[in-house]
Amino acid sequence: MVAFSHMRALTLLQQTITDCTRCPRLTTYRQRIAREKVKRFRDWEYWGRPVPGFGDAQARLFVIGLAPAAHGGNRTGRVFTGDRSGDWLYEALHAFRFANQSTSIHREDGLRLKDCYVAAAVRCAPPANKPTKEEFEMCRPYLLEELRLLRRMMVIVALGKIAFDEYLRTCQAMGLQLPSPRPKFSHKAEYDLPWGVTLLGSYHPSQQNTFTGTLTRPMFHEVFKRARKLVDQS
Numbered sequence: 001m002v003a004f005s006h007m008r009a010l011t012l013l014q015q016t017i018t019d020c021t022r023c024p025r026l027t028t029y030r031q032r033i034a035r036e037k038v039k040r041f042r043d044w045e046y047w048g049r050p051v052p053g054f055g056d057a058q059a060r061l062f063v064i065g066l067a068p069a070a071h072g073g074n075r076t077g078r079v080f081t082g083d084r085s086g087d088w089l090y091e092a093l094h095a096f097r098f099a100n101q102s103t104s105i106h107r108e109d110g111l112r113l114k115d116c117y118v119a120a121a122v123r124c125a126p127p128a129n130k131p132t133k134e135e136f137e138m139c140r141p142y143l144l145e146e147l148r149l150l151r152r153m154m155v156i157v158a159l160g161k162i163a164f165d166e167y168l169r170t171c172q173a174m175g176l177q178l179p180s181p182r183p184k185f186s187h188k189a190e191y192d193l194p195w196g197v198t199l200l201g202s203y204h205p206s207q208q209n210t211f212t213g214t215l216t217r218p219m220f221h222e223v224f225k226r227a228r229k230l231v232d233q234s
Contacts, residue, residue, distance in 0.1 A: 007057040010149050013142065014052035017123050022138045026124035026131070033070045033125060047077030053119030053146055054079050060115050060154040060231045061098060062147070063089070064163045066204065067122040067131055074125035078107050079118050088205035089118070089159075092221055096228040115231060117153075119146055121166040136166060143170045154234040155227050156197055160204030161185040167199065187215070188223060198230050 021027045034048025051073040065085075068074045072083030080086035081104040090111065094102035098116035103109070122131040122139045131139075147153070147170065158164035164185040168178060176195050183191040189201035202215075202223040209215040 006149055006151065010053075010057050010146070013145050013149065017050050017052040017142050020050045020123065020142075023124065023135050026122075026126055026135060029127050030070075030074050030124045033074055037075075038071055041071060041075055044075055046075045048074060049077070050123035051077060051079050051120065052123065053117055055113035055117030056115055057117075057150070058115070058152050059113070059117035059150055060152050060234055061117070061157065061227055062150060062153050062155070063093075063116065063118045063157045063159065064143070064167055065089075065118075065120045065159045066162050067120050067129065068125045069129075070125040072125075073120075076106050078104065079120055080104065081106065084207055084210065085205045088210065088217070088220060091217075092224045095221060096224045098224070098228070117146070117150055119143065121163050136169075140166070140170055140173060143167075144173055147171075147174065154197060155230045156199045157202055157223060157227055158185070158199065159202055160206075161201075163204070164189075164199070164201050171195075187219065188226075190226070200227060 031048050034046035037046060051068040065080060068079060069083045072086060073079050073081055076082040080089045086104050090099055090104040091102045093099040093116060098114060100112045104111050121143060122135055123142060156167055158167050172178060179194060183199060185201045187201060187203045191199045193199055200223055203209050205215060205220060
């Protein structure tokens with residue numbers, strides 16, 4: 001009964017996120033992108049709304065990124081879906097048994113996550129992929145509520161420094177006391193936090209990182225291999 005109530009609360013939160021118009025700049029931008037599209041996706045009906053989190057309500061692994069891509073999540077309506085970053089992420093999740101398939105193309109493609117939930121710090125595609133400080137603050141209550149509802153969560157994988165820092169800010173907003181010195185982002189960083197969660201850092205699987213070799217598939221998979229081990233031990 002408790003599990004059902006949490007699932008229902010998470011579903012209601014996802015709907016609230018989907019309907020959000022708190023940030024005028026982001027609302028205008030995502031709607032414009034959805035109207036104008038790009039040539040290769042001219043036949044798509046773009047989502048053009050905030051993109052909620054996705055996954056298992058009983059998840060022990062929580063993956064947090066920065067924001068939906070203009071022609072990825074903003075097009076498909078699912079976080080990390082329809083772009084190269086998502087290709088890398090779901091391939092890794094599948095490799096370590098957190099997903100039933102290695103691809104994420106659209107909302108009805110049959111993808112299911114097991115013991116994993118994926119979300120972003122900001123829920124709308126931002127211009128130049130750069131949310132403002134105020135936009136992070138507007139979205140923070142959504143991340144906070146997800147962290148509160150995902151009661152079994154044991155491991156956080158933060159994709160990129162911005163997501164890493166935003167997770168810590170959200171924990172502070174929840175009244176949690178950060179360790180001193182404050183955790184610092186690096187690839188494969190690992191911190192056992194006082195509230196019983198392990199925070200792992202990974203370079204973001206953006207094209208900027210993957211095309212330059214800053215992040216390779218073996219490097220990326222090492223992070224999720226560690227996450228799998230931690231989840232299995234919990």
